[in-house]
Amino acid sequence: MNTNNNSCCSAEDKSNFSKYSESYVLTTKLTPLGFIPVISSKINFRDKLEHFKCRVSSFRNNYKIEPGLYALGTPDESSEVFVTANYKYTFDVLRKELNNFNCWILVLETGGINVWCAAGKGTFGTEELVEKIKETQLERLVSHKRLILPQLGAVGISAYEVENQSGFKVIYGPVKAEDIKSFIKNNYEAFENARRVKFPIWERIKVAPLELVPALKKFFYLSIVFLIFFGLRKEGIMFKDIYYIGLPMILLTFSALVSGAILVPVLLPFLPFRSFALKGCVTGLIAPLISLFCFSNFLLILFCWIFLPAVSSFTALLFTGTTTYTSPSGVTKELKIGLPIYIAGIVVCILILIIYKLSVLGVI
Amino acid sequence: MKYLKNVSTLEFDRNKCKKCLMCTVVCPHGVFKYENNEIKITDRDRCMECGACVNNCPYDAIKVNKGVGCAEAIIYSLLTGKEPKCGCCED
Structure with missing residues (x-):
């Protein structure tokens, strides 16, 4: 990348601002507003590693850069100003796509959250943008x-x-x-296709773990409860019951979770019904079918046919938060119908388990 | 992909519309279309009630109950009576 003649900066100047010491900052540029960091459009290995960590962990919750103005290439007073959020991942995607381009980037303070989510919360909003324009004195730059x-x-x-x-x-x-490149070439008009939010299969696969990972903690606690409950006999905890009932039940519950959190996102357009709760019910029928081969006790099988589709259905419903097309009115409608059914289902499931245990213990 | 039928709260008042076409630009699902010198709603079942059109209509011609279609946020709202809020994008 071509470095501008104006770009000069002593170590002292740099130390005043943390944003100047970041790895994506190449140098600084002297402008009417003072020194502005000049950034690279290259995504290095460390960036890629961090992006991966964002996908799989809570690392994304604190992955942000300092808001304010940045320069890319050798911009001047006539160069375009691109506005973005201060989620580092978002910033990286933008600077990568703007390679070979001379422009300014104005980063808003969105608390390290991406543009769409931050806009929904109002942090990527009119007030913040106007404030940043005034704070940076942008009119003196361009x-x-x-x-x-x-x-x-x-x-x-x-x-x-x-x-x-x-x-x-x-x-x-x-x-x-x-x-962006075709947008600029096309005289600042986006093609119809570029104006639509889609939800293709590879994106659905990428976001699916976001639902499964937080559910695993609850699943772990439930597994312990299952092991103790199914192993419990008058004589104490029986290993045989844990092995033949507790363990299969845990595996079945896990497969119901996967049905809701992975199968529904991946198969989304191919599953019947528009409702996510019903889509989850459909994929949630796999686990109880398997249960027919695991148990001979009628009460256990009945439990599976109620509990497992409910787990899958509820997990699928939670996926609405990650989709790109669900409306609050629609989700509210699903919840108002679904929540009472889930609660009733859980109550019935607990009753079935109590009756089952009492019969195993020989009480009834 | 479309979500539930007939749930969107989207309303469009063609009498207030001055055909600036901003709604056709900002809608991420192409709900608004400019056809025969008129803005039309093509398919309201595609509306996700994000509110981009309402924000950017200078003539107050569009209304929608804006919000996020996220079950976790809405469960929180139904249980507490507060504004929908979810943990996924919080610090």
């Missing part, structure tokens, strides 16, 4: 009055309000950073 925002930022931004309050006109770019 001679034009244009800002390019990701389209999904519109959930939190009101373009006409921003213009009223700051004089800057908001242009909504495409949904995805990967379409």
Whole structure:
């Protein structure tokens, strides 16, 4: 990358700002606003490793960069200003797609949350954008009055309000950073396709673990309860019952979790019904079918046919939080019908287990 | 992919509309379409009530009960009576 002649900075200047010492900062650039960090558009191995950690762990909860202005390439007063969130992953995707481009990037304080989620919460919002424009004195940096925002930022931004309050006109770019180049080539018009949020299979596979991982903790506690409950006899905890009943029950419950958290996301468009609770019920029928080969006791099989589809159904319903097309009105409708059924189902399941245990213990 | 039928609270007042086309730009599911010199709602079952159109309509022609379609957030709201909030995007 070409470094600008204006770029110069002593170690002293750098030490004042933590954002200058980050690995993606190449140098600094002297502008009418003072020194602005010049960033790289390259994603290195460390970035990639961090992105992977974001996918699988709570690492993503504190993966942020300092808000403010950054320079990419050798921008000048006529260069475009791209606005983004201060979630590092989002920032990385943007700078990668803007390679070979000279522009400014204005990073808003969204608490390290991506554009769409932050816009939904209002942190990627009109107020924050107007404040950042004023705080950075953007009008002294560029001679034009244009800002390019990701389209999904519109959930939190009101373009006409921003213009009223700051004089800057908001242009909504495409949904995805990967379409920015064609957006610019096409004279700042996004193609219809780039304006739509989709939910293709590889994305569904990528996000599916987000549901399964937090459920595993609850599953662990339930497993201990199952082991003790099914192993319990008058004589004490019986290993035989743990092995033949407790363990299969745990495995069946795990497969019901996978049905709801993995199968539903992956098979989403191919499953019948639009309701997520019902989609989860459908995939949740696999586990009770398997239970027919595990148990001969009628009460245990009955328990499986109620409990396992309910687990799968509820897990699938929780996936609505990760999808790109579910509405609050729809989810509320599902919950108002579903929650009483789940609660009734759990009560029935507990009763069945009590009757089962009493009969095993010879009480009834 | 479409979600439940006839649940969206989206309302459009064509009398207030000045055809600035912002709604057709911001909607992530292409619910609004400009056709025959008029803005039309193509398929309201595709609306996810994100509120981008309402935010960006300078003429107050669109209404929707904006929110997130997330079960965890809505369960929290139903149980506590507070605004929907989920743990997944919180610090």
